[in-house]
Amino acid sequence: MPEGHTIHRLAEDHLDRFGGGAVRVTSPQGKFSDSAALLDGRVFESVDAHGKHLFLGFGEDTGWVHIHLGLFGKVAFGDAPAPPPTDTVRLRIASGTAYMDLRGPTTCALITEPEKRAIHDRLGPDPLRPADDGEKAWARVSRSRTTVAALLMDQKVIAGVGNVYRAEVLFRHGIDPYRAGKDLVRREWDAIWADLVALMREGVRNNRIDTVRPEHTPEAMNRPPRVDDHGGEVYVYRRAQLPCHLCATEIRTAPLAARNLFWCPTCQRN
């Protein structure tokens, strides 16, 4: 499942390619055909992203295309002219210069402004939304008996953080992932939030997740770079049984909130 930085990056990429111009909208697969017919030829006005939800705006009277990629959804961009689409393409948007194909999303629906607002209301603050801050999340975290590792994955508490950022941010702050939210202190939460803002912004910029500090890069530590499909340098994510970069303890893994958690039992004792 993509993390929030991927969705915000997709929003920017859509705006770069289609913003302000009229676009052709089709649904080769057929499931979005009626809505596509309403949108076809209209101006692509704006984008928005909140957590793992992407919104493509076609103006107040027309509404928004709400997209959630889920586990299998994929977006592919290309230059015009677009090749004939395959019948797996749920949504194609095309301009004179570029096209986008959406395949396999959990959600692709045309919604109204009030329906969009209702989605925002269900989600926690998103470190990548400039108007959001950690206050609302802290109100829930500080009252919860749930582990901080589970709270970070709960989109109602904080939106956009996925399995990589949760594991890495807890490592960076030396926090035991099994601590209850109510046992965190304000200073720790503020540091986690600020760090997520910085890490996720960098994720949008580079389109990948890097979480190691400058002094822990492969070059600085004279160690081989990480070899992983996901790319990026990390401390603990998918490093089970490998030695911790800082203390050489074996990184541990265990399921938590439906995903595998990774942590260093030595470095994360706070």
Ligand SMILES: [Zn+2]
């Ligand atoms: Zn360690």
